[in-house]
Amino acid sequence: MEKEMLEYGMSFNRRRFLSSLSLGLGGVALGSLMIPDLFKGGGRGEDGLTPGIPHFAPKAKRVIYLFQNGAPSQQELFDYKPKLRDMMGQEIPPSVRGNQRLTGMTANQSSFPLVGSFVDFKQYGQSRAWVSDLMPYTAKIVDDLCIIRSMYTEAINHDPALTFLQTGSQQGNRPSMGAWLSYGLGNENKNLPDFTVLLSRGVGNGQGVYSKLWSNGFLDSIHQGVQFSKGEDPVLYLRDPEGMNRHDRRQMLDQLSELNQLAYDEFGDPEIMAKVKQYEMAYRMQTAIPEVMDLSRESDDIIKLYGPDCLVPGTYAANCLLARKLSESGVRFVQLYHQGWDQHGNLPFEITSQAKDVDQASAALVTDLKQRGLLDETLVIWGGEFGRTSYTQGKLTKDNYGRDHHPRCFTIWMAGGGIKPGIVYGETDELGYNISRNPVHVHDFQATVLHQLGLDHEKLIFKHQGRRYRLTDISGKVVRDIIS
Structure with a gap:
């Protein structure tokens, strides 16, 4: 046996060794090009995640979430109920309404008359x-969309419902979806943040949006969303003050980094180094942001496609065009919020506006x-935090x-990113009040989004104060019927 082992060892000569080594180095080089964070320090955490590397091959690289804040009425848009x-004017049957929770705005109504949509539908x-x-x-792009008519949630008021969709918890103080993706996947463009936020507002009753919706929660602050404004400075405090040039800024950041390193060596607080990363990101963004915000290179055809409002900073159309530019530049998660969908009254006028x-x-x-x-590599999502009642x-x-708030069923659509195009998933009953087929809970939706980006929602975990947290809390399943 010893003789056989010796002969095998001798046969593995220098030439074979160098040949095998060259193949290995080639694989290492290729891996480092395809996944820049592959050989970063830190190793895998308790959840088996190496930041920057998905759990499995992703179908999407990025997300653009067109959030319609205030809850669009599905009966007037996508869920046709003749x-x-x-x-x-007839009373909603007790068998349909059941004992479902009502808001304080309609709980004291003496009657609940059904109301049909003022607008017509076509196929x-x-x-x-x-x-x-x-x-x-x-309507012209329905064959690119997956329309889900059977979404549901437990939250019945705007703030908890909106917070639940974005963070997986109604209470807040948790990482948002964009922060989780930043933590799990890292960024593609070192000169831009992983997660950006754009705000716009329509004429209707606007529910507020708050920074907790793009918070990093208990994750490092480098993962929080960066809000863009519509003013002259899209990212506040990014410009150098008067009298400081790039060379001075670079020297200041280098010296600040040295001081922070000393503080980190003494205290070991990871947030210190996260701040250093933020300073460096801001420095790189000083040149990257003006280029992304520049619309002068966009063709007349693109301006016509989005509509003339895309040239007006802060409008929904302008933010959609900017979302494309940010995503094209490698931003992992672009979050739009468009306020004004809370139509408790005057619905025909307000929802038309x-x-x-948002349509074009x-x-x-x-x-x-x-x-x-x-x-194919960008997952686009459109929808609000819950639906609207079938009664007035x-x-x-x-x-x-x-129409009042209605968490029992609502409609969203998704496109791209490995989602099946040209399908309608789920159904509601003939009065649009309850789900009759293929319910999709908020946690199911979140699990599916993570899955499309190569992340297992049960393994994307962060341990905080003795508990293992995840975006989907303790539930959620991937909706595989809508995946290509």
Whole structure:
């Protein structure tokens, strides 16, 4: 036996050794090019995650989340319910309403008359999806969309519902979805943040959005979202003060880094080094942000595609175009919030204006990504925090009505990023009040988004104060029926 081992060892000569080594080095080099964070220090955590490396091969690289803040009424947009028109003014059957929770705004109503939509619907595309006349541009791209009509949540008021969708918890103080993706996957462009936030507002009743929605929570602060403003300075405090040039700034940051390193060596607080990373990111952003914000290179065809409002900073259309530019530049998660969808009254007028604000630009974003070959690797999401009731809030008149909050069912759509195009998933009952097929909980939605980016929602974990936290808390399952 010893003789055989000796002969084998001698046969593994210098030439074979160097040949094998060259193959290994080639693999190392290729890996470092494909995954820049592959050989960073730190190793794998308790969850088996190496930051910057997905758990499995992703179908999407980035997310653009077009959040419609205030809860769009699905009955007026994507969930066609002709039965509501037939039963206009009739009391909602007790068997349908059941003992479901109501908000304080309608709990004391003496009656709950059903109200049909004021707007007509038509079927479009090979999918024959029903879309309202309020969304003519979206109707043209239905074969690129996966429309989910069976979303549901437990939260019945705006702040907890919005917080739940973004962070997986109604209470807040948790990392947002963008922060989790930044933590799990790292960035593609070292000169731009992993996670950016853009705000716009329509004419309707605007529910507030707060920085906790793009917070890093208990993750390092380098993972928090960076809010862009519509003013002259899209990222505040990024410019050098008067009298300071790039060389001076570089010297200051180097000296500050040395002082922070001393503090870290003494105290071991990881947040110290996170601050150093933020300073360095801000320095690099000073040259990267003006280039991304520059629309002068966009063609007339692109401006026409998004509509003239895309040239007005702070509008939804401008933010959609900016979202494409940021995503194209490698930003991992771009979050848009468009306020004004909370139509408790005056719904016909307000939702018409809101739909006009977002319809063309939302469809343009999908079209633009597709024609650039980016839609396959970019997951686009459109939707709000919950739905709207099938009965009216307050008095029902011929030309005016409103709808209250309804967590039991609502509609979103998704496009690109490995999601099946041209399908409608899930159904509600004939009155649009309860889910009748294929329910999708908020945690299921979150698990699916993470899955498309190569992350197992049960393994993307961070230990904090003795507990292992994750975006989907202790539930959630991937909705595999909508994945290509």
